Amino acid sequence: MSPALTIGIEGIGVWSPEFPDWPVARAALGEGAKAAVDPAARPPAAILPAGERRRAPESVLIAVEAAQQACAMARRDPGDLAHVFASACGDIAINDYLCATLARAPNEVSPTKFHNSVHNAPAGYWTIASGCMRASTAVSAGVACFGAGLFEATVRARVESEPVLLVASDVAACGPLRDVIPSRRAFAVALVLAPQSPRALARLHMQAGEVASAPPLLHASANGNPAAACLPLLAALARREPGRLQMAAGPAFSLDMEISF
Amino acid sequence: MLYFRAVIDLLARLSAEFAPLAVTAHTVTCAAGRGRAALARALAERKSGLRENDLVEYPLPCWIGRVGGIEDSPLPSAWAAWESRNHRLAWMALNTDGFHDRATAAIERYGASRVALILGTSTSSIGETEYAYRTLDADGRFMVAQRERRVHETHALGAFVQQALGVHGPCLTIATACSSSAKVFASAQRLLHAGFADAAIVGGVDTLCGSVLYGFNALELVSPEPCRPFDADRHGLSLGEAAGFALLENGQVDKSAPRLVGCGESADAYHMSAPHPQGLGAERALREALTRAGLRAQDVDYINLHGTASRQNDEVEAALIARLFPVTTTASSTKGWTGHTLGAAGIVEACITMLAIERGFAPGTLNARVLDPACGPQIRIVNTSRSVRVALSNSFGFGGNNCCLAFAAGDA
Numbered sequence: 001m002s003p004a005l006t007i008g009i010e011g012i013g014v015w016s017p018e019f020p021d022w023p024v025a026r027a028a029l030g031e032g033a034k035a036a037v038d039p040a041a042r043p044p045a046a047i048l049p050a051g052e053r054r055r056a057p058e059s060v061l062i063a064v065e066a067a068q069q070a071c072a073m074a075r076r077d078p079g080d081l082a083h084v085f086a087s088a089c090g091d092i093a094i095n096d097y098l099c100a101t102l103a104r105a106p107n108e109v110s111p112t113k114f115h116n117s118v119h120n121a122p123a124g125y126w127t128i129a130s131g132c133m134r135a136s137t138a139v140s141a142g143v144a145c146f147g148a149g150l151f152e153a154t155v156r157a158r159v160e161s162e163p164v165l166l167v168a169s170d171v172a173a174c175g176p177l178r179d180v181i182p183s184r185r186a187f188a189v190a191l192v193l194a195p196q197s198p199r200a201l202a203r204l205h206m207q208a209g210e211v212a213s214a215p216p217l218l219h220a221s222a223n224g225n226p227a228a229a230c231l232p233l234l235a236a237l238a239r240r241e242p243g244r245l246q247m248a249a250g251p252a253f254s255l256d257m258e259i260s261f
Numbered sequence: 262m263l264y265f266r267a268v269i270d271l272l273a274r275l276s277a278e279f280a281p282l283a284v285t286a287h288t289v290t291c292a293a294g295r296g297r298a299a300l301a302r303a304l305a306e307r308k309s310g311l312r313e314n315d316l317v318e319y320p321l322p323c324w325i326g327r328v329g330g331i332e333d334s335p336l337p338s339a340w341a342a343w344e345s346r347n348h349r350l351a352w353m354a355l356n357t358d359g360f361h362d363r364a365t366a367a368i369e370r371y372g373a374s375r376v377a378l379i380l381g382t383s384t385s386s387i388g389e390t391e392y393a394y395r396t397l398d399a400d401g402r403f404m405v406a407q408r409e410r411r412v413h414e415t416h417a418l419g420a421f422v423q424q425a426l427g428v429h430g431p432c433l434t435i436a437t438a439c440s441s442s443a444k445v446f447a448s449a450q451r452l453l454h455a456g457f458a459d460a461a462i463v464g465g466v467d468t469l470c471g472s473v474l475y476g477f478n479a480l481e482l483v484s485p486e487p488c489r490p491f492d493a494d495r496h497g498l499s500l501g502e503a504a505g506f507a508l509l510e511n512g513q514v515d516k517s518a519p520r521l522v523g524c525g526e527s528a529d530a531y532h533m534s535a536p537h538p539q540g541l542g543a544e545r546a547l548r549e550a551l552t553r554a555g556l557r558a559q560d561v562d563y564i565n566l567h568g569t570a571s572r573q574n575d576e577v578e579a580a581l582i583a584r585l586f587p588v589t590t591t592a593s594s595t596k597g598w599t600g601h602t603l604g605a606a607g608i609v610e611a612c613i614t615m616l617a618i619e620r621g622f623a624p625g626t627l628n629a630r631v632l633d634p635a636c637g638p639q640i641r642i643v644n645t646s647r648s649v650r651v652a653l654s655n656s657f658g659f660g661g662n663n664c665c666l667a668f669a670a671g672d673a
Binding site: 002003079087088089090095098099100102103106107109110111114115116117118119120121123124125127128130131132133134135136137138139140141142145148151152155156158159176177179180181208209210249250251252253 | 319321373374383387390391393394395397401402403407408410413414415416419420423429430431432433434435436437438444447448451452454455456457471472475476477478479480481526527528529530531532533534541542545658659660661662
């Protein structure tokens with residue numbers, strides 16, 4: 001039996017074409033307010049220097065925007081926080097570009113697109129923008145990315161007795177990859193997690209453990225985006241309703257969590 | 262600078278000190294050899310695994326560290342949906358040095374849900390996705406067989422090995438470019454320390470593919486000749502492929518096994534593809550690993566350097582080692598044997614570091630002829646027979662992502 005894990009949530013950030021920030025998401029998820037979907041919306045990601053903001057791919061912008069919102073809400077300096085960036089697919093548009101270019105004219109691969117293709121590009125841009133030199137991790141766990149990232153970040157926060165920033169994000173699939181990656185829209189969420197925090201807005205009491213098998217990869221993504229697996233948790237936070245929910249953190253591994261305020 | 266040091270020292274003091282873990286099994290398959298004995302022999306005989314690029318799909322004039330035989334080693338038919346060069350190499354490595362049996366025994370001993378699986382990769386099975394793009398159907402879609410493959414995402418590696426071994430505990434794929442499979446040790450150490458697993462299988466797999474060959478080439482980082490780490494006249498890196506695994510357990514389980522004594526992780530916060538010019542991020546990771554291990558620089562016998570043979574990496578890393586370590590420390594890059602295996606470099610070099618401890622032997626720097634003036638006396642071209650009780654392994658990746666691992670000899 002694994003030990004119980006308790007963690008406070010100090011800050012929340014969200015970005016999608018529907019939710020430009022947590023207040024809009026909270027009103028929609030908590031009170032049923034209508035959120036207008038803006039397919040052309042672009043996250044401000046104001047922490048990035050202007051040049052980088054122009055050049056950065058969407059995968060970076062959405063993750064950085066959510067991260068910045070969560071740090072501001074938590075009143076934490078982004079430069080101080082160890083962080084875990086979770087994503088099922090990384091930058092699908094860049095992978096589509098790379099594979100298509102390699103099939104056509106391999107010598108034309110763009111060096112900038114190549115270095116932006118690494119799974120840790122959002123984390124890398126985040127450290128450059130925030131000046132953060134702390135431990136910086138980028139992880140993947142298929143459709144269970146949010147839960148697995150939450151587990152990794154919470155274990156770090158508990159073991160190191162310090163706040164940790166968690167970001168989970170995925171962009172929409174494009175090109176031939178649409179057939180194998182069922183992500184249909186961009187979505188990013190960020191949480192500042194802190195152990196024993198007096199200013200936490202909510203607390204999660206989690207029990208991690210084995211459960212009956214669930215599909216391990218993306219074929220069963222229920223929410224149109226792997227990172228959007230956080231929505232039941234965000235809805236509970238929006239309603240400020242104590243309760244329980246189960247969050248997949250792997251094909252046969254899940255977090256049984258009790259939410260309190 | 263002084264303020265920066267003070268902050269590091271404070272952070273280090275506040276950081277948890279973890280009990281050393283026993284590395285009860287480890288294996289590596291790379292261009293220089295399949296398995297520990299073959300790799301140790303290649304190191305001792307200074308026999309490089311690099312060859313002229315002979316990948317017909319990617320005819321770039323350069324040298325590569327290709328693992329022979331992957332093409333003729335399909336996965337067991339039950340796992341046909343996972344077929345990819347990366348998963349074939351993973352499977353080859355699992356079935357080397359008896360690692361599969363050791364992992365299975367640990368799973369039986371502790372229970373499948375008490376064994377964590379943390380793997381690192383940079384490009385996972387993207388070589389298979391590249392193939393799917395070369396063979397699109399008339400509608401511009403993947404062929405049906407490719408649509409059914411479970412290979413087109415980063416976590417394919419973790420998911421495949423999880424299936425292959427039957428582990429049900431925490432499972433994660435870390436993808437921080439070339440530090441990926443060093444950071445797996447740090448994550449595993451936290452999980453064991455906090456009681457979320459009794460053992461961890463860690464490792465990393467990366468295979469040669471068009472993305473990395475032409476991507477690094479576009480960045481003008483690929484050498485036309487076999488890479489020459491730390492040579493004054495080096496011309497860039499040689500790409501390679503590799504897979505490796507290690508089994509981590511409580512230090513009391515096997516007191517004679519090499520120990521993982523400390524990990525340090527940091528970010529440069531500087532540039533996506535160039536290292537910090539003063540190596541501040543790398544220094545931070547190195548100091549954190551030493552502090553967590555309760556070691557001083559003068560305790561370190563051997564350092565396996567990142568040493569890619571890129572102009573910038575080697576200059577910055579050489580200066581860092583010259584600045585921090587005494588002449589009694591021996592340091593080298595082993596990428597002249599293996600090539601730069603990217604997301605697998607962490608596990609490959611962790612295993613070489615443990616071989617150095619187990620065999621009383623510090624490999625030199627193959628292919629280097631005249632060392633860069635930035636190198637101090639620590640960096641050696643030749644192999645050295647010496648006692649290695651404490652050793653470090655450096656791994657640095659794109660995005661300015663750094664990890665340093667500290668290992669120590671078990672009790673004799």
